[in-house]
Amino acid sequence: MVEMTDNMTRNYNNYTSTSKLEQASKQQTLAMDGYDNQGMLRSELNINGNATNVGNTCINMDSLNSKCGVVGTKSDNAGQLNEKQHFYDPYQHREVKHPTSYFDTLIHFLKASLGTGILAMPSAFKNAGYIVGTLGTIAIGILCTYTIHLLVTASYELCVKRKIPSLTYPGTVAAAFEDGPRPVRKFAPFAKMMTNLFLVLYQIGSSCIYVVFIASNLKAIGDTYLNNDTDVRMYMVYILIPLILISWIRNLKLLAPFSSIATCMTMVSFTLIFYYIFREAPSFESREPVGTIKSIPLFFGTVLFAMEAIGMVLPLENEMKNPKRFGSMFGVLNSSMIPISLLYTLVGILGYLKYGEHVKGSITLDLPHDEVLAQVVKLLLSLSIYICYALSNYVAFDILWKGFEHKMEKNEHKICWEYALRTSIVITTFFFAIAIPNLEHLISLIGAFCLSSVGIAFPAIVSFLTFNEVYKNAGNFRYSLFCLRNLVIVIIAIFAFIIGVFTSVSDIIHHMK
Template structure:
């Protein structure tokens, strides 16, 4: 009798599909999700790829970008699949990334269960800080693009002055609170972005020097900066999860030919192509954004800079969505007693986030160093270490497979994330200190 109940319980658990019980107020279609994925994954980071390749060499750059991109994509699959499995066990429609980490630590190896108490605020903190860091980088990029145009045609001003000019547009775009309502802006941004890439490639392919003038393999001491920049560029774990959460048909996201795989294939092709050919053209003169390398005095080049400034402005709202969602929906809304002015309070929180990103951008206006620091510090944890630990704990009560394959693989990813994160963060901070002595 008891065995029958166990079997029935097991069948009942297997029959439960979290996706079918998920309720989303304003869901996005597959096409809208694909548009958001591209916009989230292809930001200012792609324009930093020639600079990243200058720290690796063109052969090293191609190999390592493929490796890091593949690992990053695999870890995104680990997160979403593990979250789905935990939801199925708990018979609930959805778990956030922090909640999933908490549940996983509770069910994982005894030596890790202590972390269950701090997992939610810890993951929330890193997610919020990472996407906050991206927004800081975006403020720098937009201001730098505007500065080049204004310097050429009007008056030379400090970049920090231009950061002040973008505050109002940032307030306006960041006041859009639903991902669904950002879709038209993301679609427009994607069109401008691909036109911009076409023009940038036109300049890159003009009078390419002999490839022999470039280095195939750079010295190892430069690789940490490459690691941080590429990881920053390729990973958008918080937005990727938020996009899946808001889908009408989430099953279409993670399949073999799902939205995430198709999107990442396009993203990797763009990153490798722009990195390789951008480095071939500009070599060690490659700047934090390749748009800063193209001619200052040509109208077409200036138009492209405007295009990328606009797409980055829209990306700011998409990336900042995660920070705002965590701060407001996970914490502050619970402490707000006056429910009639919730929208106003949320807009005030978003305004504070904009001001803080502005202040941080003013403090460190060096785009390439900021990119590397944020990527190495945050994404080694969020995009590599946590996903591996999530699967490791999730599989603890079932199986790690033949020869404990999944356990060994997850531990290797954790080690890769720890080593890369520590070295990348140390080198980035050292470079920042050296630059601002």
Template sequence: MVSDTVKLEPLGSPTDEKASKIENDAEYFDPHLHRHSPHPTTNMETLIHLLKAAIGTGILAMPEAFKFAGMVNGIISTILIGLLCTYTLHVLIRSQYEMCKRRKVGLLTYPESMRVACEMGPNFLRGFAPYAPALTNFFLIFYQIGICCVYIVFVGVNVKAVADQYIKPEISLILYTLMFFIPFLLTMMVRNLKLLSPFSYAANFITLLTFGVCGYYVFQNLPPFSSLPAFGPWASYPLYFGTCLFSLQACGVVIALENNMEHPKSFLKPLGVLNIGMLIVTLIYVLLAIMGYWRYGEHILPSITLNFPSADPLAQVIRILYSTAILISYGLQGYPAVQIILTNYILPYLKSSTTEKRKLVYEYLLRFAIVALTFILGITVPLLGLFISLVGAFCLSALGIAFPAIIEIAAYWPDRLGRGRWILWKDIALIIIGVVGLVAGSYSCIYEIVTALAAGKS
């Protein structure tokens, strides 16, 4: 086998007969050999990045998600959703590889994959090809902006919980949130992500420290395990589903990580980066959700840090530290939305005579607009748990379940769908799951948000 690090000549300029055959025959074309990442990552580096991307604010919301599902149902469902997310990521990466072979290109972005899928797939999809990238970009942008909103609400809620112990009378959550507009704006204005690397290492350390403190609190004074309901009301299950999907699914990040690997063939192996990473992530989420819900039961709050004793100095320190880590990560989460909007919807419509300085002005205006939008949304709907669930149900049901299934159908269409076309029927089932999750989850979240806002909750 040719090493993954071998660098071939650019497409269209083969140097020998063998190269010519590779260029002209999709069966022998290996997209991995035509990727030229300037700084490829090793398997271990990719695994670390995967863990960092997958373990965020969602993990602190999982104990509340178990309240919606019930303890036994939560455990089983989280394991099943973890397996589903892992499988659909396999489907997505494998299908993209097949389409790259047929199109003889090194890689495809997610929006490009949807466009190519519509062009290559069944006839009824081909009319959607021109609109597929825009639809995919919409979900990607909504997802990234939704995460930014969650981060803003998380910081405001946790800082208020600390400050309320010292400042009387209490200040409203809106004012605490607005106090952090400038820090969030400065984080978003960083264009070179390498400048944030040292802070990201600090954020990772704080995250590990937070898990340790969570363990310290949740293992104290545990009630009888049998006192917790095994199953929650089915009407609240969509809320659990959205939160769990928000926590476990990281399709956009996974594509970027696989594209940048030094040895991408290692990514999907049985003991490869994806399986090991998702196994670790799922086990961590299940463990913390079990312990958090076991300890606090029906009193669990949208972020488990809010259940820690407010007057305890350790709880106050960890709330401030983790809020700092989330603030640092805000720019990283907003970066994909900036790039998608800038490269697809701003730069192509500027005149060719536009100077680089003016383009930079447009970019900074876009960054300011995204920060302003996320603050408006965060202040308008300061409901952390429901916001997390809404983003997960609306965006990731499509991006993480339905779209990968559509791409796989197209990648193997029309005569490679297996005996009895089992791949087609399996993917139709995944599409149905994704659509039901999107509709039911989004409806439940929006209904709960409207009800809570009408009742004056925050």
């Protein structure tokens, strides 16, 4: 798998320094504000009023002292000023060729979250029941948001320690193990390899689902007009070339206008879907409030896949013009996840109440086949997911390309190899989609297998390793709560992985017989 290299971070050697006086003033501001937008780090502060050094972690106290009215001695103030002057804020050292704005990043994040998963929510509620489904979706939404915050906060702190501008997700995991307790440091390469593996599998799995979704909806339209029952796999063959072409877009910034268009198409489509749902009022009659023990794990895997966008988090945050606005209170993450959670719950419960036990893997497939308006919905969402396919492949390509990019530096055919890799990813997703063309089972399997680990367990482990020494010095009670928090999250992830994968695989095998 990919080795630990300097390519995992953006090291900018051509950073231009300001004068000493300007630098001191700038760093003073950064030292006071750097942690304000990383809300979780505020809980790590020592209330004695002095700059605290725990292991490699440097925590500056001036912001807290000024709010609490703490006045230090001249020597204390001199020491604190020295800490400010040496404080490294990664955000101020990033040089991104094509930085994205708050709005651009918000659109990308919404598109990464509002994919095919939301259209499978009625199917998820069928497996869980409308009461368990509602409570479970809200709980999973909170859990996903919290673990993303854990990851972003830990990544920022590790960048501060190492004085580097940014880290990728695998780089963050490796750095957390390398800087963690001595017994786990030797596992850093393995941890990085596993993170890369699960991320690539998740992104490729997501792309497989997109292929199945597009083909299934085009088949529903085609069968109506052609009066035949063409195999869905043939439609996968038809869309292969267009998928390859859109995957060749190399710049994330260039995808922003397409993402905006796709988001508009998605909103129009959902408006029409709600029209069909309410055209005849949904009913609670013969609808189950609680699903069976066997089917609830399928619900967890589907919702986790639908709501989790962990693979896009750090790439999007690293590309922002003002990355502090990603994880702040009203930043991209919170501004996205709250409406996403509510929308997923609404679509899930209303879709299930409308179509009941007959609901399919995508609610679009339950719409009338012979109505033009329903066909417009399927076509618009197919185009939207087609654009989302490029975003999904972006992360998979980025991880794989970093593995051998340094070997291609002097290769005059480097660009050809890059396009070859992008094409190979598309072809891989195509063959996996051919193998498992059932949308409902594929979504649940990818969610349980990949996202229970990379979306839930890994962020908790990274947070524990990064802030372990800080909490040890915060007292036994706080350290116990810190350990318990991360342990509970990891246990939930392990349970979801085992039960979810087993149930999904069993259903796939049963469906193939």
